[in-house]
Amino acid sequence: MPAPTHRQWQVRLLVSLLVAGAFLLFMRRGGVPLLPKREYFEFVKWWTVPTYFASLLIVHWFRAWRWNYLLRPVAKVPTSRIIAYAWVGFFAIMMLPLRMGEVVRPILLRREGNISGSAALGTIAAERVLDGLFVALLLAATLRFVPRPPLEGVTFSGIPVQMVVHYGYLTVAVFSAALFVLGFFLAARRLAERLTAAIVGLVSQRLATRLSRMVGDLADGLRSLPDPKLMGPFLLQTAIYWTVNALGMWLLGYGCGLPMTPAQGFAVMGVLAMGILLPAGPGLFGPFQYSIFLALMLYFPEHDVRTKGSVYVFLMYACQFVFTSIAGIGSLLWAHIDPRTALDEAPASVPPPVSP
Numbered sequence: 001m002p003a004p005t006h007r008q009w010q011v012r013l014l015v016s017l018l019v020a021g022a023f024l025l026f027m028r029r030g031g032v033p034l035l036p037k038r039e040y041f042e043f044v045k046w047w048t049v050p051t052y053f054a055s056l057l058i059v060h061w062f063r064a065w066r067w068n069y070l071l072r073p074v075a076k077v078p079t080s081r082i083i084a085y086a087w088v089g090f091f092a093i094m095m096l097p098l099r100m101g102e103v104v105r106p107i108l109l110r111r112e113g114n115i116s117g118s119a120a121l122g123t124i125a126a127e128r129v130l131d132g133l134f135v136a137l138l139l140a141a142t143l144r145f146v147p148r149p150p151l152e153g154v155t156f157s158g159i160p161v162q163m164v165v166h167y168g169y170l171t172v173a174v175f176s177a178a179l180f181v182l183g184f185f186l187a188a189r190r191l192a193e194r195l196t197a198a199i200v201g202l203v204s205q206r207l208a209t210r211l212s213r214m215v216g217d218l219a220d221g222l223r224s225l226p227d228p229k230l231m232g233p234f235l236l237q238t239a240i241y242w243t244v245n246a247l248g249m250w251l252l253g254y255g256c257g258l259p260m261t262p263a264q265g266f267a268v269m270g271v272l273a274m275g276i277l278l279p280a281g282p283g284l285f286g287p288f289q290y291s292i293f294l295a296l297m298l299y300f301p302e303h304d305v306r307t308k309g310s311v312y313v314f315l316m317y318a319c320q321f322v323f324t325s326i327a328g329i330g331s332l333l334w335a336h337i338d339p340r341t342a343l344d345e346a347p348a349s350v351p352p353p354v355s356p
Helices: 006-029 038-043 048-065 067-071 079-095 097-110 117-145 162-187 189-201 205-220 228-255 262-275 287-297 302-306 308-334 339-349
Strands: none
Touching: 006 287, 038 308, 048 067, 048 079, 048 228, 048 308, 067 079, 067 117, 067 228, 079 097, 079 308, 097 117, 117 162, 117 228, 117 262, 162 262, 162 287, 228 262, 228 308, 262 287, 287 302, 287 308, 302 308
């Protein structure tokens, strides 16, 4: 499969910009305050902003480091390279349109020469599904046990806030089913290879051989799932990553003048994690902001959400955008990665990822 041309990249970028523009238009028509008024910043306890920014280092470190436990069955990669590739991947997810950055980590690993792109993609699929299920369970727990005011008739920009609760519970079922599918795929690897070869072979034997090999490689990337010596540390670091993430969001909310509890910080994190699954333009712009506004509407009056909450959304987005950019660009330079090469190869080298 040939690499995409510059024109194809331009088309994809245009589509993503249209998506971002549609979100911007939707939020502007709904009166969503994307740029807080200057007087709203008077509520901010400014020491919480650099503290939240610093917490992102812990979040990014554990989010990247735990990938090592998924890779061990298929490749030996130095921890420093794992961190660098992961941080570049996180930067790509934020910056590239329509979550196309998900394939950057597999491509960077494949370029090492000791792992196939499909096997690397299998580790990403496992990470995404486990992450999705973990945070969906956290969100469901907060929605079930954290007190909130009645939501009947409460809307934000025309969207019923009660839908957030239903969506939160639904994600548990979706990611539970996804984990079952991965487990079945791992257990029935040979069957999947044979079915792929038989079905695709009706059209092209050469393509069938290639895709069958990719199916086997993808299953290799899932081999850490049944190993408790690998899953134990992975899940522990996953818990640390999400916990620090939620507590940082709570601290920033407190710093913006919102009477937020730590449990509500977990709820905000969960709604945000589920919300950015939607297609978005560069920078995850649109779904990022709107998800946090909806999460705040679960617990706080609309006036507070549109004033103090608008500052909270603005500062969180700015901190995450700046930190992810610094970490990603710094890792590109440290690892001597040419981003143009990775982008040219990525869509052509691996199949679409399983996104959380």
